Amino acid sequence: MEDIKKRIAHIKFWNGLFQVVGLLSTFVGLVLLFTLMADLFTDGAPRLSYKFFTSFPSRFAEEAGILSAWVGSCLVLLVTACAAIPLGVAAGIYLEEYASKNRLTDLIEINIANLAGVPSIVYGLLALGLFVYFFEFGESILTGGLALALLILPMVIMATRESIRAIPNSIREASYAMGATKWQTVKWHVLPYSTGGVLTGIIIGLSRAIGETAPIITVGALTFIAFLPTPPVSSDFPFISFKWLFDPFTVMPIQMFNWVSRPQKEFQLNAAAAGIVLMGMTLLMNGVAIYIRYKFRKKIKW
Amino acid sequence: MIKKIAMGAIALMFLLTAAAVTVTAADKIVRIDGSSTVYPITEAVAEEFQKARRGEVKVTVGISGTGGGFKKFCRAETDISDASRPILKKEIDVCKEQGIEYIELPVAYDGLAVIVNPKNTWVKSLTVADLNKMWAPAAQGVVTKWKQVRPEWPDASLKLFGPGVDSGTFDYFTEAVNGKSKASRGDFTASEDDNVLVQGISGDKNALGYFGLAYYEENKDKLKLVPIVNPATGKEVLPSEKTVMDGSYTPLSRPLFIYVNKKSVETKPEIKEFVDFYLKSAPKLTGQVRYVPLPSVAYKLAEERFAKKKTGSMFGGEEKVGMKIEDLLRMEEGKK
Numbered sequence: 001m002e003d004i005k006k007r008i009a010h011i012k013f014w015n016g017l018f019q020v021v022g023l024l025s026t027f028v029g030l031v032l033l034f035t036l037m038a039d040l041f042t043d044g045a046p047r048l049s050y051k052f053f054t055s056f057p058s059r060f061a062e063e064a065g066i067l068s069a070w071v072g073s074c075l076v077l078l079v080t081a082c083a084a085i086p087l088g089v090a091a092g093i094y095l096e097e098y099a100s101k102n103r104l105t106d107l108i109e110i111n112i113a114n115l116a117g118v119p120s121i122v123y124g125l126l127a128l129g130l131f132v133y134f135f136e137f138g139e140s141i142l143t144g145g146l147a148l149a150l151l152i153l154p155m156v157i158m159a160t161r162e163s164i165r166a167i168p169n170s171i172r173e174a175s176y177a178m179g180a181t182k183w184q185t186v187k188w189h190v191l192p193y194s195t196g197g198v199l200t201g202i203i204i205g206l207s208r209a210i211g212e213t214a215p216i217i218t219v220g221a222l223t224f225i226a227f228l229p230t231p232p233v234s235s236d237f238p239f240i241s242f243k244w245l246f247d248p249f250t251v252m253p254i255q256m257f258n259w260v261s262r263p264q265k266e267f268q269l270n271a272a273a274a275g276i277v278l279m280g281m282t283l284l285m286n287g288v289a290i291y292i293r294y295k296f297r298k299k300i301k302w
Numbered sequence: 303m304i305k306k307i308a309m310g311a312i313a314l315m316f317l318l319t320a321a322a323v324t325v326t327a328a329d330k331i332v333r334i335d336g337s338s339t340v341y342p343i344t345e346a347v348a349e350e351f352q353k354a355r356r357g358e359v360k361v362t363v364g365i366s367g368t369g370g371g372f373k374k375f376c377r378a379e380t381d382i383s384d385a386s387r388p389i390l391k392k393e394i395d396v397c398k399e400q401g402i403e404y405i406e407l408p409v410a411y412d413g414l415a416v417i418v419n420p421k422n423t424w425v426k427s428l429t430v431a432d433l434n435k436m437w438a439p440a441a442q443g444v445v446t447k448w449k450q451v452r453p454e455w456p457d458a459s460l461k462l463f464g465p466g467v468d469s470g471t472f473d474y475f476t477e478a479v480n481g482k483s484k485a486s487r488g489d490f491t492a493s494e495d496d497n498v499l500v501q502g503i504s505g506d507k508n509a510l511g512y513f514g515l516a517y518y519e520e521n522k523d524k525l526k527l528v529p530i531v532n533p534a535t536g537k538e539v540l541p542s543e544k545t546v547m548d549g550s551y552t553p554l555s556r557p558l559f560i561y562v563n564k565k566s567v568e569t570k571p572e573i574k575e576f577v578d579f580y581l582k583s584a585p586k587l588t589g590q591v592r593y594v595p596l597p598s599v600a601y602k603l604a605e606e607r608f609a610k611k612k613t614g615s616m617f618g619g620e621e622k623v624g625m626k627i628e629d630l631l632r633m634e635e636g637k638k
Contacts, residue, residue, distance in 0.1 A: 056349075057345070057349075058349055059342060059345055059346040059349060059587075059590065059591055139379075220364070221364075222335075222362045222363060222364040223341065223345075223363060223364055223365050224341075224344075224345045224348055224349075224361070224362065224363035224364075225362050225363075226348065226349060226352050226360075226361070227352070227357060227360045248331075248333075248362045258365070260495065260497070261338070261494075261495045261496065261497065262342075263496065263497070263514075263516045263517040263519070263520040263521075263592065264520055265520065268497075
């Protein structure tokens with residue numbers, strides 16, 4: 001009896017010990033993150049103002065703002081989304097619903113998984129060769145957006161496949177039993193049921209893209225830009241213009257990088273403020289992803 | 303549902319950007335890329351120029367580094383290239399191959415500051431020979447103590463900090479100290495971000511490093527500036543606006559340049575306007591961004607050089623250390 005009690009106490013001790021160790025590990029990460037955020041906020045918060053968002057970069061730290069940077073980031077992301085979403089979702093559907101399981105699809109699958117782990121600078125080099133020189137898009141918003149689209153494509157494909165795979169086969173079988181074709185099944189059942197997962201994957205991919213610097217620098221984003229791209233809507237016929245796609249641009253992380261490497265301390269504060277904005281953008285996007293997932297999960301009734 | 307969300311998102315983004323876009327469309331663009339050292343000056347000029355022209359001309363400035371800038375310049379992707387050293391032989395050849403002619407214009411001086419920790423009590427001044435002892439390629443793994451540089455200095459380990467090998471600052475320093483550009487020991491802490499060097503030197507009593515004077519000016523309280531012995535006069539000289547401009551802080555002060563594509567000047571009037579504006583406002587703006595302006599006679603000679611569209615480099619593909627820029631410009635005039 002004593003023996004058993006001793007053993008139980010011993011086991012309980014280890015259980016408790018691990019709990020403490022686990023808790024401490026969690027805290028190390030959290031505390032580090034919070035100190036970092038607190039530091040960023042104390043440095044940058046005073047610089048956040050309406051003017052900061054509506055001013056161009058300047059040699060005077062107090063007058064400098066992030067207008068060209070955040071507009072550039074938004075436009076690049078728009079291009080990224082327009083390119084990566086149709087391609088990624090279509091590829092995911094094909095691989096999951098249409099492709100037969102053979103060596104070739106295995107190879108494709110392995111490659112997609114590998115692509116997700118390729119360093120982003122490699123995508124930058126690819127985009128430099130392909131979009132800047134071969135297609136002659138130049139160092140433009142279009143090139144930057146497509147480079148980032150390549151980067152997040154594997155993530156979108158994987159997210160699409162995961163969420164399609166989660167749909168029970170009985171749904172497809174029921175659809176086929178009613179005489180639906182494959183496309184009709186995909187259109188009416190597979191896609192709607194997987195929308196939550198797909199959108200979550202897309203937004204998480206985009207929120208990674210917004211913080212990327214390396215591929216954007218490689219394709220030639222600029223540091224000083226004190227003008228905005230051509231407006232997409234104009235008062236003259238045909239009212240919509242796509243000239244902005246070919247305009248030079250800068251993005252938030254590049255603006256931050258530039259300010260961090262300045263000698264003057266005031267520019268470091270600007271960098272911190274831009275960091276807050278960038279973090280806010282990422283958090284907002286992730287928040288939207290979580291909300292969408294919750295919303296769609298509630299809607300599905302099988 | 304997907305459609306609605308996607309449409310909504312796209313419409314929202316369009317609206318946001320449309321709301322932010324106020325500048326009217328203009329196709330006059332001045333494309334500049336190159337050295338990050340020259341960047342603050344060019345940025346200041348670009349800012350003022352755009353203000354003066356009310357956004358009629360667009361100016362973009364990148365920081366690909368002096369070498370990266372020349373690569374783009376010789377492919378005619380840029381109109382103007384910022385450079386913290388003269389164009390090199392192989393870059394001249396590439397440009398020639400592509401049929402790019404350029405006008406070389408000095409725009410400012412930069413002093414390279416040699417810095418130690420404020421707690422360092424033993425270094426009063428340094429000669430080029432001392433620096434060479436510390437930084438020569440042969441010193442790698444051998445010279446590790448202060449004592450080895452000068453016997454009277456303490457037996458403490460020598461911790462070196464310097465800019466990364468891609469920077470023009472590194473090129474110039476190695477040329478001035480070791481006699482050959484890019485010839486340096488490799489076992490020092492290198493960073494492209496000079497603020498990292500400032501942090502490193504201010505946190506280590508035994509540290510020594512070099513970077514642009516502007517970074518010292520902003521961190522005076524954390525660093526100690528070392529006077530360098532002028533090889534010609536034997537006097538110890540601290541870098542300052544005055545000593546850099548009059549040429550007594552040598553060999554560690556260097557001229558900064560812009561290179562202008564001659565064809566761009568001839569075909570695009572806005573390029574000519576921009577460069578004229580640059581040379582005219584440089585004396586005032588270089589000071590504001592903590593660089594040292596050239597003597598006014600040098601700006602005058604540079605303006606003449608630009609007006610005559612004189613192509614080619616004054617340096618013939620080599621780095622020249624310790625030359626006064628106005629002498630070079632005058633020499634060129636005399637040669638003709």
